[in-house]
Amino acid sequence: MDTHDREPTTLYDKIWSKHVVYDPDPADANTPKLIYIDRHLVHEVSSPQAFDGLWSANRSVRRPDCTLATADHNVPTSPGRFTSSFQTSEYIKEPASRAQYTALEKNVRKSGIPYFSLRDTRQGIVHVIGGEQGFILPGAVAVCGDSHTSTLGAFGALAFGIGTSEVEHVLATQTLRLRKSKNMRILIRSTHLPLGVTSKDLILHIIRTIGTAGGTGHVIEYAGDVVKSLSVEARMTMCNMSIEAGARAGLVAPDEKTVEYLRGRPFVPRVEEGWDEAVEYWKTLRSDEGAKWDKEVVIDVEEVEPTVTWGTSPEDNVPISGNVPRPGDFLNDPSKGEGVKKTLEYMGLKGGEKMVDIKIDKVFLGSCTNSRIEDLRTAAGVLLALGAEKGKVAEGMRAMVVPGSGIVKRQAEAEGLDVIFQRAGFEWREPGCSMCIGLNGDQLSSGERCASTSNRNFKDRQGTGGRTHLVSPAMAVGAAVTGRLVDVRNLVKLGKEKEKEIIKGKMGTDLPATLFDDPSPMPVDNLDEEHFSKPDDTSTATSGSGSNADSRRDSRRFTSVHGVAVPIRMENVDTDMLVPAPLLKGLGKSGFARALFNRFRFKTNPDTNKEEELDFVLNREPFRRAKIMICDGRNFGCGSSREHAVWALKDFGITCVIAPSFGDIFFNNSLQNGVLLVVLPQFTCEELATYAETGGEMEVDLVKEEIRCLGQDKVFSFKVDPNNRDRLLKGLDDIDLTLSVEEKISEYEARRKEGWRWLELVSRLDGNFKKRVIGGSMEW
Ligand SMILES: CC(C)[C@H](C(=O)O)[C@@H](O)C(=O)O
Ligand code: SF4
Incomplete structure (x- = not known):
């Protein structure tokens, strides 16, 4: 494949252009192109409906060898995975979680997709294992039905989250029909981070600076000497939260650190499989001098302190030396002031309070943001620096460490970190998403306040009424031992020294060669047959994914809608608000009407409580029968990739949403389901929302x-991208469209095999990785 580009281009442009399988309209950069997907990660929450659709259309998985599956969101983190009497039904007690877990096992078995079950040491959070296994390589395009796939951009890959319909598309075709995003660069000035400041603090600071919609429509490249100075894992933390900055993906150009990190990992090509060629190619992966950026932001790192959130959006953050804002601080933006007031009520905080005075009840050290070995070392180093007496979890505090994968856990145990944590009073758990999202029951109780190393502090995210403060691992330890938020900068320095001692003392600083050897046996061969013979009765599987082409087309078609419009007067309506996590556990696409805005519409626990919150607009007449939703705040549908948000809107009866801007993944998910999204300027949305409040009907054509607003002469025009308009009017199926040019995919695959043979060789799941030494030293 040609690596010489004519004019200066960005890294994203380069990766993109090398993956175009078919371009139906080369003259128009805006039309969707068919893009090849090199790597596909799959997990249990966003895939059941995709497999269901695939099977019901009699299709198969095109490239099981380029796909890797594991279960992470629903899995308990309690001990007991590796006992001889293990039974899935005993270990995953919660029926709906078990149903998703067993559905995944059934689907990987049927498709032949490599899979790490929870009895496999290699299991872990999908974004952690993607990097750890060397499954994601520089220059590759990688996707997963999960918004934090952006984490893997740290390898110089184009990695992004997709919805369930797109998961089905990738399973069936190994491609996606995509419109190119814009290029954004965040240049971080200076040479290194100030002492005690981590990449987590830096990304929180960036999100505060550009806002949670700052990257919408863009792929962000993080650049500058500071980024080069960061380890690959620290870069993963930054790229992870690109989605919290609204971006489609975040990436960092690969360098010698990337190559050293990848060397020897299980899925990485061996020398005879093209390692040297691969490295030669990776060296070309950088943005050219003079490349054009659609947006550029410069960050001065000297200003960054350990950073902590105070509110319910990742942009609600301040330096640890700062104070909680007061609603009155936003006099020039009264609606923001009102929002801050409500947020503070939820968070149980007073405006003006010092951050360091905030008391903490629980500490969660985990999630795809900060659960890798370096995170655990930093945290353990801080504990050691505090000494045996002070380095103890505060009285009444519950603190847990949830490693990102079984390999991280194993490595940490080899380094003695588990002992350090447990001696200090932390719980040492099995890997999974855990309290980041609380799907497995690891949750906060109402009113509990948590210092969490995760990425989302949304209302109710870690449990109904739970209050989340996003922090770095070092800050999490500070909170655990003092019982409040605290500035740990001084301790981090001492901790770093201790950390070096631990690692040297135990196993040397290199990646232990034996780490990936002899994992527990692959369970695909000895699955509990009970899953397959007796389908779990909690399964809500329906034929929603379509039993025939006509009904599929009808469910995707949109021409016009006429009816009541419900006004939603909020900014940053994220998909957690549209459908809370506990309601993601179904296996079908229907039955989500109650899920829509569930935590706003029903009191307390969404699983059990039926009592309506009568103040909430969707519970008032005539909005109970709304067909259109008008939001006058920016960034509707941001956050998680859950397509359930769109299914819930549709099930409720809403087929059109109007707002000033939308989250990128939500936008695509809506299109896939025949839900029209109309973008209009904020003042027009305000005008329409004010009209909607009267209960008047509206027609969107x-x-x-x-x-047209009924009874008013005024007509509001809007524009939808012609391609999307055509798709909606005709109810076109992307998979059908793509399969009609199947020969282009085969041609691309043949070229890829020829030019990038190192990308082909990923089928190495013999269950017993041997120590492999790759190449000699490399000239960069
Ligand atoms: C369940 C999944 C679709 C979701 C995501 O896309 O982010 C989850 O990982 C989350 O963090 O909310
Ligand atoms: S953000 Fe949390 S729930 Fe989502 S993938 Fe990461 S760890 Fe899992």
């Missing part, structure tokens, strides 16, 4: 691209 996609044919004429017009909105």
Whole structure:
């Protein structure tokens, strides 16, 4: 494949252009292109409906060898995975979680996709294992039905989250129909981070600076000497939270650190499989001098302190030396002030309070943001620096460490970190998403306050009424031992020294060669047959994914809608608000009407409580029968990739949403399901929302691209991208469209095999990785 580009281009441009399988309209950069997907990670929450769709259309998985599956969101983190009497039904007690887990096992077995079950040491959070296994390589395009796939951009890959319909598309075709995002660069000035400041603090600071919609529509490249100075794992933490900055993906150009990190990992090519060629190619992966950026932001690192959130959006953060803002600080933006007031009520905080005065009840050290070995070393180093007496979890505090994968856990245990944590009073758990999202029951109780190393502090995210403060691992330890938020900068320095001692003393600083050897046996061969013979009765599987082409087309078609419009007067309506996590556990696409805005519509626990919150607009007449939703705040549908948010809107009866801007993944998910999204300027949305409040009816006509408010002469025009308009009017199925050019995919695959043979060789799951030494030293 040609590596010489004519004019200066960005890293993203380069990766993109090398993956175009088919371009239906080369003259128009805006039309969707068919893009090859090199790597596909799959987990249990976002895949059941995709497999269901695949099977019901009699299709198979095109490239099981380029796909890797594991279960992470629903799995308990309690001990007991590796006992001889293990039974899935005993270990995963919660029926809906078990149903998703067993559905995944059934689907990987049927498709032949490599899979790490929870009895495999290699299991872990999908974004952690993607890097750890060397499954994601520089220059590759990688996807997963999960928003934090952006984590893997740290390897110089184009890695991004997709919805369930797109998961089905990738399973069936190994491609996606994509419109190119814009290029954004975040240049971080200076040479290194100030002492005690980590990449977690830096990314929180960036999100505060650019806002949670700052990267919308863009792929962010992080650049500058500071980024080069960061370890690959620290880069993963930054790229992870690109989605919290609204971006489609975040990436860092690969360098010698990337290559050293990858060397020897299980899925990485061996010398005879093209390692040297691969490295030669990776060296070309950088943005050219003079490349054009659609947006550029410069960050001065001297200003960054350990950073902590105070509110319910990742942008609600301040330096640890700062104070909780007061609603009155936003006099020039009264609606923001009102929002801050509500947030502070939820968070149980007073405006003006010092951050260091905030008391903490629980500490969660884990998640795809900060659960890798370096995170655990830093945290253990801080504990050691505090000494045996002070380095103890505060009285009444519950603190847990949930390693990102079984390999991280194993490595930490080999280094003695588990002993350090447990001696200090931390719980030492099995890997999984755990309290980041609380799907497995690891949750906060109402009113509990948590210092969490995760990435989302949304209302109710870690448990109904739970209060989350996002922090770095070092800050999490500070909170655990003092019982409040605390500035740990001085301790980090001492901790770093201790950390070096631990590692040297135990096993040397290199990646232990034996780490990946002799994992526990692959369970695909000895699965509990009970899963397959007796389908779990909690399964809500329906034929929603379509039993025939006509009904599929009808469910995707949109021409016009006429009816009541419900006004939603909020900014940053994230998909956790649209459908809370506990309601993601179904196996079908229907039955989500109650899930929509569930935590706003129903009191307390969404699983059990039926009592309506009568103040909430969707519970008032005539909005109970709304067909259109009008939001006058930016960034509707940001956050998680859960397509359930769109299924819930549809099930409720809403097929059109109007807002000033939308989250990228939500936008695509809506299109896939025949839900029209109309983008209009904020003042127009405000005008429409004010009209909607009167209960008046409205018509949204996609044919004429017009909105008419009944009884008013005024007509509002809008524009939908012609391609999307055509798809919606005709109810076109992307998979059918793609399969009609199947020969282009085969041609691309043949070229890829020829030019990038190192990308082909990923089928190495013989269950017993041997120590492999790759190449000699490399000239960069
Ligand atoms: C369940 C999954 C679709 C979701 C995501 O896309 O992010 C989850 O990982 C989350 O963090 O909310
Ligand atoms: S953000 Fe949390 S729930 Fe989502 S993948 Fe990461 S660890 Fe899992």
